[in-house]
Amino acid sequence: MAEVGLKNVKKSYGGMQVIHGIDCAIKDGEFMVLVGPSGCGKSTLLRMIAGLEEISAGEISIDGRVVNDVEPKDRDIAMVFQNYALYPHMSVYDNMAYGLRIRGLSKAEIDERVNKAAGILQLQELLQRKPRQLSGGQRQRVAMGRAIVRDPKVFLFDEPLSNLDAKLRVQMRVEIKQLQNRLGTTAVYVTHDQVEAMTLADRLVVMNAGVAEQIGAPLEVYAKPASLFVAGFIGSPAMNFLAGKISGDGRAVELAGGARVALADGRFASSAGRKVTLGVRPEHLVQDGAGTAAHFQLAIELVETLGADTLLHGRIDGKGDGLIVRVDGATMVKSGQTLALHAPPGALHLFDGETGKRLSD
Amino acid sequence: MVERRPFSNLLAHLILWAGIIVVVFPVYYTLIASTHNPRDIFNGEIGFLPGGVPTENYKAALFAGAKQVKTTPATVMMLNSLAMALMIAVGKIAISIISAYAVVYFNFFGRMFAFWTIFVTLMLPVEVRIYPTYKVVADLGLLNSYWGLSVPLIASATATLLFRQFFMTIPDELVEASKIDGAGPMRFFWDTVVPLSRTNMAALFVILFIYGWNQYLWPLLITTDATMDTIIVGIRRQIVTSDANTDWHIVMATAVLAMLPPVAVVVFMQRLFVKGLVETEK
Numbered sequence: 001m002a003e004v005g006l007k008n009v010k011k012s013y014g015g016m017q018v019i020h021g022i023d024c025a026i027k028d029g030e031f032m033v034l035v036g037p038s039g040c041g042k043s044t045l046l047r048m049i050a051g052l053e054e055i056s057a058g059e060i061s062i063d064g065r066v067v068n069d070v071e072p073k074d075r076d077i078a079m080v081f082q083n084y085a086l087y088p089h090m091s092v093y094d095n096m097a098y099g100l101r102i103r104g105l106s107k108a109e110i111d112e113r114v115n116k117a118a119g120i121l122q123l124q125e126l127l128q129r130k131p132r133q134l135s136g137g138q139r140q141r142v143a144m145g146r147a148i149v150r151d152p153k154v155f156l157f158d159e160p161l162s163n164l165d166a167k168l169r170v171q172m173r174v175e176i177k178q179l180q181n182r183l184g185t186t187a188v189y190v191t192h193d194q195v196e197a198m199t200l201a202d203r204l205v206v207m208n209a210g211v212a213e214q215i216g217a218p219l220e221v222y223a224k225p226a227s228l229f230v231a232g233f234i235g236s237p238a239m240n241f242l243a244g245k246i247s248g249d250g251r252a253v254e255l256a257g258g259a260r261v262a263l264a265d266g267r268f269a270s271s272a273g274r275k276v277t278l279g280v281r282p283e284h285l286v287q288d289g290a291g292t293a294a295h296f297q298l299a300i301e302l303v304e305t306l307g308a309d310t311l312l313h314g315r316i317d318g319k320g321d322g323l324i325v326r327v328d329g330a331t332m333v334k335s336g337q338t339l340a341l342h343a344p345p346g347a348l349h350l351f352d353g354e355t356g357k358r359l360s361d
Numbered sequence: 362m363v364e365r366r367p368f369s370n371l372l373a374h375l376i377l378w379a380g381i382i383v384v385v386f387p388v389y390y391t392l393i394a395s396t397h398n399p400r401d402i403f404n405g406e407i408g409f410l411p412g413g414v415p416t417e418n419y420k421a422a423l424f425a426g427a428k429q430v431k432t433t434p435a436t437v438m439m440l441n442s443l444a445m446a447l448m449i450a451v452g453k454i455a456i457s458i459i460s461a462y463a464v465v466y467f468n469f470f471g472r473m474f475a476f477w478t479i480f481v482t483l484m485l486p487v488e489v490r491i492y493p494t495y496k497v498v499a500d501l502g503l504l505n506s507y508w509g510l511s512v513p514l515i516a517s518a519t520a521t522l523l524f525r526q527f528f529m530t531i532p533d534e535l536v537e538a539s540k541i542d543g544a545g546p547m548r549f550f551w552d553t554v555v556p557l558s559r560t561n562m563a564a565l566f567v568i569l570f571i572y573g574w575n576q577y578l579w580p581l582l583i584t585t586d587a588t589m590d591t592i593i594v595g596i597r598r599q600i601v602t603s604d605a606n607t608d609w610h611i612v613m614a615t616a617v618l619a620m621l622p623p624v625a626v627v628v629f630m631q632r633l634f635v636k637g638l639v640e641t642e643k
Contacts (some may be wrong), residue, residue, distance in 0.1 A: 052537050073543035086532035089556040098552070099542035147536075 002063030002076075002153035002186055003028050004049065009042055009058035011210075019045060021058065026188065031180050033189045035197035037209035039232070043158055045207070046190045050079050050156050063153050073102075078147035079156040083163060085137045086131040086146075092118075093127040096145045117148040120179070144179065155180070157189040161196065173199060188305045194234050198222070206230045224349075228356035231279050231349055237311060239349070240285075242278045242325050246271050246350075253278045253350070257320035263294050264345035268359065275353030282311065282326040285346035288340035296341045298323055303335050305322040311338065388620075395419070397611035402609040414610075422614035429605040431587075435615050438592040441510075445571050445580065445591055446512035446573030453520050453569050454562055461524035462550055466536070476525075483518040487579050498583055505586045511633065514579065520565055528554065562635035571623045592619045595637070 004026040011019040019041045036044040047053040049060055051072035059066055067075050086095050093114055100110045118124045121141045131139055140160060144223055147155055158177070161169045177200050180187050197204050198218045206214045206221060206229070212225040217283045225231035227338045231239045244255040252260045261278060266275075299318035304311040312325045312333060325341060335337065350359040390409075394402055397412030401539045463469070464476045487494065494513045503509030506521035531554070580591045590598065597613050601607045627634070 050537075050541065052540065072537075077541065079538070079541050081534040081538065083532060083534055085538040087535065087538075089553075089559075098544075102543040102548065129641055140632065146542075355480045 003061075004032075004186060004188065005061040006045075006049075007057070007059040007061075009045070009048065010056050011048060011053065012056045015206060017056075017104060017210065019048075019056075022207075022212045024205060024212065025216055026186060029184045029186055031177070031187045031189065031200055031202045033191060033197045033201035033204040035191055035194060035201075035204055035233075038192055039209075040207040041210040042190045042192075042205075042207045046156055046158055046188060049154070049188060050077055051075050051136055051144075055063060072333075075083075077151040077156055078150045078152040079139075079158065080143045080147050080160045082159040084131070084143040086139060087143055088131055091128050091130060091302075092123060092134070092142050092145075095131065095142055096149050097147040098149055099146065113149045114145075120148065120182075121145050136164050137172060140164065141175075143339075144176070147304065148179075148239050149181070153186065155185050155187040155189075157187065157250055159191055160189075161191070162191070162193070176200065194236065198234070206233060208227065208233075226356065226358050228279070229352045231351065231358075235281055237282050237324050239279045239281050239325070240321075242280075242316075242321050242323075243275075243353070244278050245275045245353070246273060248272050253348075255316075255321075257316050259295055261343055261348065262345055263348060263350075268350065270361065274359075276359065277351045277353055279349035280343045280347055281350060282324040284345055285323075285325045285341050287327065287331075288342045296323065298325065298339045298341050300333060300335050300337050300339060303333055312350070316338070327336070375409070391613050391616050395422075395610060395617050397610060398609060399464040399606075399610045402613075403606065418610045418614045419618070422611045422618060427608040427611045429608050430601050432599050433587050433590050433595060435592060435595070435618050437588060438590050438595040438615075439618065439622070441507075441589060442574055442593065442619075444507050445576065446570045446622075447512040449514050449573035450566050450569035452511060452515035453517040454565055455515050455538060456515060457520035457565075458524050458555070458558060458562070461521050461528055464521075464523055465528040466546070466549075479518050479521050481518075482516065483522075487514060491578070491582065493560060495582060504583050505589045507585050510576075510580055510589075511573070512575065514576065517569075520569070521559065523565065524558065525560060531557060560633055560636045563630055563636070567626055567630050567634045570626050574623050578602075605628040 006024040006026075008017060008021045008023055008024050010017065010021050011145065022045060025065070034045060036042045043115055044053055044104060048055050049062075049257045051067065051070060055068050058069060062075055062077070079337075085097065090098065096114045096117060097110045100113060105113075114127075115124070116129055121144060123138070123141055123145055126134060126138060126142075134142065140163075143160065160176070161172055173196055176189075188194075189200060193212065201218050202216050203215060204221060205212050208229045214221055214230045216224075216225075216226075221230060221234055225239075226233060228241070232241070242253075242255050242261075244261075245250075245253050246263075246268050247260070250263075250268045250270070252262045253276060254260055255278070296316045297318075298312070298314040298316060300312050300314040302313040304313070306329065308329045309326050310329050310333065312327060314325070315322055323341075325339070326331070351357065352359060393409060393411055394407060395418055396415040397407045397418075398414050401412065403409050421428075423435045424433045460475075460479065464472060464479075498504060498509045498513055501509075504510070535553060536549065539553060544552060575593060576591065576598075577593050580589075580594050581597075584590060584594070587598070592615065596612060596619060599612045599615060601606065
């Protein structure tokens with residue numbers, strides 16, 4: 001168990017910089033998720049922590065020791081790969097024992113550790129099988145077993161669930177979380193799936209184009225996204241964005257289409273006239289009830305029924321910006337209908353029209 | 362499927378049978394001839410049925426050789442061939458797997474140059490470079506030796522390329538998992554690369570053993586001592602073109618003996634051989 005510290009970590013390939021200085025302190029026992037679209041540098045960052053990629057600049061420390069020039073095997077980490085990377089010619093037992101044998105542990109101790117890990121992961125019956133005789137979920141477990149037996153300071157997971165089918169993915173997600181809770185080992189987990197990120201993370205790092213856009217607890221990231229990118233990336237379906245500007249009195253946003261959306265109090269008075277992007281999550285738009293003035297008339301173009309919820313895709317006034325609304329699954333709506341919608345002031349997010357940064361509230 | 366018609370079926374079978382006869386008949390005739398006494402063979406009286414003296418002929422071929430011209434017994438020649446074929450097969454596999462490992466997994470100065478140099482030697486089989494190779498072997502004093510027979514044929518671009526292609530299909534993550542497990546380059550080679558290459562090695566062994574066994578020109582050139590003859594060269598030496606009669610019964614028996622080891626290798630390694638060609642165990 002250990003802290004992992006990243007100080008202004010950068011990575012370049014030739015002249016191309018792909019990671020632009022990341023600072024992050026991962027606490028002891030914390031489950032940190034690196035999330036972002038493909039190509040954002042999250043895997044590269046993980047591989048730098050593992051020691052599989054060189055660090056171009058900056059400093060990575062594990063348990064207080066700077067590991068920039070330390071070999072992967074000496075960093076006291078264990079890694080679970082996307083395609084599991086099990087040794088195909090070795091039995092499950094040997095796959096788990098291999099690293100321990102190289103480290104020169106006694107036969108009895110190897111046996112004890114492997115059996116213990118097999119017990120935790122319910123692999124006892126499979127110890128003599130070869131990887132090709134295992135299902136995807138079982139291989140995944142073996143890969144985790146190989147990590148556990150090392151008793152490392154840090155677990156590194158590189159999209160470990162993306163080769164599994166949807167049902168198994170949910171099950172393994174739960175197992176990984178429980179396992180990490182039980183072992184209390186610091187974990188760094190890379191994924192592009194924001195549901196995985198939200199459910200697993202103690203904290204998450206949302207990455208985009210080699211930059212950490214936001215570091216925070218899942219709910220904090222959801223409730224107060226630091227930038228337009230984070231707001232659009234976390235949450236499904238994605239947040240609705242509407243271009244507009246803050247009115248002269250700072251009490252409302254005037255949308256490009258002409259509608260006015262009231263803001264809470266007068267907190268944005270100082271920003272009067274500023275160009276902004278207004279963000280509101282599909283689940284926070286409410287159908288206009290009694291007493292509240294409708295902000296939008298949404299002409300519905302498409303209805304997606306998910307069962308518990310229904311997603312309505314439409315356009316403001318039938319011609320303006322596209323908008324998605326999540327309503328209760330019991331709501332009966334048909335495309336072609338018009339729906340009056342209201343965006344509560346408390347659920348609005350404002351982002352600077354130019355930089356895309358969140359306007360503090 | 363093409364529509365089945367009796368006539369085209371018949372035609373197809375006729376062609377197949379014709380092919381089989383062309384291939385099998387000489388082998389059969391050799392086998393038959395090796396069981397007759399020399400007089401019958403010489404008079405052309407052997408027909409298509411086995412003769413009465415198989416044991417005598419094979420005993421003579423194995424332990425005495427031909428009489429009309431003095432030749433080495435087949436046991437010695439087969440031993441020579443076996444040594445040469447094994448050294449070539451094992452040597453080629455060993456050198457190729459190591460050089461392919463270097464070219465694929467190590468980033469050293471001149472890596473691509475090394476690779477292309479190996480690649481270019483594909484265009485230089487023994488026959489093309491036979492004079493300089495002979496000179497080198499002669500200067501090294503390797504004439505009439507097993508080393509002289511095998512070493513010049515060991516360097517192999519084909520096997521190197523085959524291993525290289527196979528190594529490139531081994532996922533990078535396996536290398537990385539090994540690194541994290543603490544395995545250095547040598548351990549990764551022995552613990553992962555070699556076991557995974559097992560079927561490829563078996564397939565190569567079959568091909569290379571037969572290649573080595575069937576060498577004719579090179580052994581003919583560098584062995585002058587009859588006790589160093591390989592069996593392929595030896596058969597040719599037993600055939601006399603003037604001044605004496607050829608011991609055809611011995612020639613035929615020796616030819617049959619020469620066929621046995623390659624057949625045995627194919628039969629025993631067939632399972633692995635086919636696996637190596639079709640299966641990827643990853």
